Amino acid sequence: MPWLNDLADNLNAALAAAAASADPVSGPDVFFVDPQPYFSGHNLCTSSSGINTPILVATPGEDAMFMINDLGLLVNGTYASQESVHPNDCGTQLYADALEDALALHP
Numbered sequence: 082m083p084w085l086n087d088l089a090d091n092l093n094a095a096l097a098a099a100a101a102s103a104d105p106v107s108g109p110d111v112f113f114v115d116p117q118p119y120f121s122g123h124n125l126c127t128s129s130s131g132i133n134t135p136i137l138v139a140t141p142g143e144d145a146m147f148m149i150n151d152l153g154l155l156v157n158g159t160y161a162s163q164e165s166v167h168p169n170d171c172g173t174q175l176y177a178d179a180l181e182d183a184l185a186l187h188p
Contacts, residue, residue, distance in 0.1 A: 085125065085166060114183040119175040131172030136162035
């Protein structure tokens with residue numbers, strides 16, 4: 082879990098830096114929205130998580146380009162679905178809430 086938290090922090094920092102470097106004169110107004118506060122209480126491995134826990138079976142629609150020897154990504158000998166640690170219905174709503182709140186501040 083610490084590795085995933087660090088990964089999320091690093092990704093957010095990179096996205097924030099990219100948004101900050103956008104030139105509003107030559108392009109559209111770009112701003113970064115940090116979704117992490119919206120996930121408070123809905124973190125990975127909580128009872129109301131907005132993020133899927135690791136899913137150790139193939140799920141419908143798995144992209145064959147990510148398959149290794151027709152088995153998929155193996156974690157300790159078990160297949161890990163591409164849906165692992167991605168937003169679920171709760172999480173997509175939390176992302177939408179973050180975006181709607183940000184858009185209200187940036188008309």
